[in-house]
Amino acid sequence: QVQLVESGGGLVQAGGSLRLSCAASGSIFSINAMGWYRQAPGNQRRWAATITSGGSTDYADSVKGRFTISRDNAKNTVYLQMNSLKPEDTAVYYCNADLYSNRGRENYWGQGTQVTVSS
Numbered sequence: 001q002v003q004l005v006e007s008g009g010g011l012v013q014a015g016g017s018l019r020l021s022c023a024a025s026g027s028i029f030s031i032n033a034m035g036w037y038r039q040a041p042g043n044q045r046r047w048a049a050t051i052t053s054g055g056s057t058d059y060a061d062s063v064k065g066r067f068t069i070s071r072d073n074a075k076n077t078v079y080l081q082m083n084s085l086k087p088e089d090t091a092v093y094y095c096n097a098d099l100y101s102n103r104g105r106e107n108y109w110g111q112g113t114q115v116t117v118s119s
Contacts, residue, residue: 001026001027002024002025002026002027002028002097002099002101002106002108003024003025003026003108004022004023004024004095004096004097004108004109004110004111005022005023005025005110005111006020006021006022006093006094006095006110006111006112006113007020007021007022007113008020008021008113009093009113009114009115010114010115010116011116011117011118012085012115012116012117012118013117013118014085014086014087014117014118014119015084015085016085016117017081017082017083017084017085018082018085018115019079019080019081019082020036020079020080020082020093020095020113020115021077021078021079022034022036022077022078022079022095022097022110023075023076023077024076024077024097024099024108025076026101027101027102027103028076028099028100028101029099029100029101029102030053030099030100031053031073031076031097031098031099031100032052032053032098032099032100032105033050033051033052033053033097033098034050034051034071034078034095034096034097034098035047035048035049035050035051035069035078035095035096036048036049036050036069036078036080036093036094036095036096037093037094037096038089038091038092038093038094038115039091039092039094039112040090040091040092043091045094046060047060048060048062048063048067048080048093049063049067049069049080050069051069051070051071051078053071053073055071057069063082063089066082066083066084066085067080067081067082067083068080068081068083069081078095078097080093082115085115085117086117087117087118087119088117089115089117090115090116090117091115092112092113092114092115093112093113093114093115094109094110094111094112095109095110096108096109096110
């Protein structure tokens with residue numbers, strides 16, 4: 001049993017910043033990678049950023065240069081620092097973890113946190 005708990009969403013003005021957090025807990029042996037996805041109303045859920053346990057990062061073109069993903073492996077926590085926010089960043093943001101538990105390799109999703117950027 002593994003749980004991912006997200007926090008940090010909210011309402012901000014265009015050009016502002018938010019930091020999202022996602023903490024994984026439970027019977028975790030190791031985490032291969034954690035990432036952030038987002039989904040706007042009427043749109044598909046799309047990948048935004050990924051970080052591996054070794055610290056390698058990848059970003060979607062839509063967020064590159066504005067968002068930064070980081071992690072604290074000791075706490076099984078991933079962060080998403082979002083700067084220069086635009087109205088088109090408005091979406092529900094979901095945390096994802098690819099990990100090994102005592103049941104083998106598993107994939108988990110957080111419940112999502114709403115980010116709204118006003119103009």
